[in-house]
Amino acid sequence: KLRQACSIYNRLLSETIRTLISSNTLGAQNILTSARSFASRLASVQNDCDRLANTLFTLLDIYIYIEFFKSQQFERAYEIIQKLSLLPFAHTQIDQCLELINYYSSEIMDCYPDIILMTLTLMAILASVEYKSALNLSNQHLSLAATSSFDQRSSNILSTNKQGLLDELKRQADVLFRYIGLLPIKLHNHVHVQLMECFSRIKNAC
Known part of the structure; x- marks a missing residue:
């Protein structure tokens, strides 16, 4: 029963994540709340669905990452994606x-290209001189759902030397592009075009 339930939650979460990626509205909150509750229960009992459970935990983390990105909390999103080992x-x-x-x-791989593109987009935003004003462009931020496994302390990544941050973002962009070239999966042409645009924005930032 646990395996079956876990498999169902993984499928539902994957669909919810794809909805969140493609729109500016949060996914079905009842699914998210229920999945988090199930994940807590799963973590507290011995079970034989380790891979399914790992997928569930990873999908929940991915959802949190995308939530922060979509709500324009870019610094927190940047911190989170670096902690996820994706x-x-x-x-x-x-x-x-x-x-x-x-x-x-397959549930994770279905959204993997979007995670790569979102991450390079995020890095391009952080590298841009317009970043500070971009935060004030819209008051229609998404309200974040529930709490995550990540602490809610404010980030300090942009309080450091701006040039130091830029150098780090450029170095990380080089790493990601080397990685993309080694991936065993094919990315759609339009994704490649957007990735190149992000890469160019990061490398040319000053």
Whole structure:
């Protein structure tokens, strides 16, 4: 029963994530709340669905990441994606991330190209001189659902030296593009075009 329930939640969460990626509205909150409750229960009992459970936890983390991005809380989103081990941010992490791809479920892989594109878009935003004013462009921010497994402390990444941050973003962009070239999955042409635009924005930022 646990395996079956976990599989259903994974499928529903994957659909909810794709809806969130493609729109500016939060996914079905009842599904998210229920999935979080089930994940808590799953973590507290011995079970034989480790891979299914790992997929569930990863999908919940991905949802949180996208929530922060969509609500324009870019610094928190940037911190979260670096904690998730989904993408490499140093050359030494590339092999590990390539290895992990072999173990990701179809539910995770379905949204993986979008996560790559969203992450480079996020880095391009952080690298831009317009970043500060971009935060004030819209008052129609999404209200974040429930609480996440990540702490809610404010971020300090942009309080450091601006040039230092830019150098780090450019270095990480190089890592991600090397990684993208090694991926065993094909990205659609329009995704490649958008990735190149983001890469150019990051590398040309000053």
